[in-house]
Amino acid sequence: MSVELDLQIACEFADLPSQQQFELWADKALSPYLEHAELTIRIADEKESQELNHQYRGKNKPTNVLSFPFEAPAGIELPLVGDLIICPQVVKAESIEQEKSFHEHFAHMVIHGCLHLLGFDHINEKDAEEMESLEKEFLAQLGISDPYRDDL
Template structure:
């Protein structure tokens, strides 16, 4: 896999994943789908996440991960897959609320976001089931338990 990962840190949060961890998770999600890819991961705080979520999804609150797929003009081939914007405080809060390891939740959010960039979605039940099954398998492959099991 030839991955060009651009990491942008726009958060004051502590205990963020290392770039090599992010790269590993991105590569895992892309395995079998892309041989070459360029991806930007921007780690942000709540204010930026909320602003982007309001602008692009009409939801005036911060969210865990936003995916912005790149769509090349017709006839142009480029390795740019798109951008992920991940809100560090939301990931931290959700991990605590769901009794999950924070680093495991980071891995899930990266894999989830990359699958969105690849075109997977969870709008209807069948698509959601397909995407969740794939997430569970990819996470299991790297030793992370099913993120959808109730850990309370």
């Protein structure tokens, strides 16, 4: 599997994961499903995250990750899976609140977002269980503990 990642750092933030980490995490989620994938991960501040979350999801607050799947026009095949917009301020706050490593929580957000790009969702319980199971499996392969351990 090869992932071609366009990493866009659109805000200042200390201790962001490296390009290689982002590529590893995206590859972990996408490689079981695609031979080659291209995606953009944009690291956005709270203002941009809030604007996009409000515009596309009707929620007027910043969020951890937004997924925008790419749909090619009929008859055209491209390896582009879509875009992830990740807000490091939200990811950092969540990692502190949930007592998780910042980079491990970032890995979870990348994998979670990539699964959304592939069409997975968590709207109903059955789909949520399937998606969470995949997230746990991929994170475990990276040596990262169950991100849902506190959801009792």
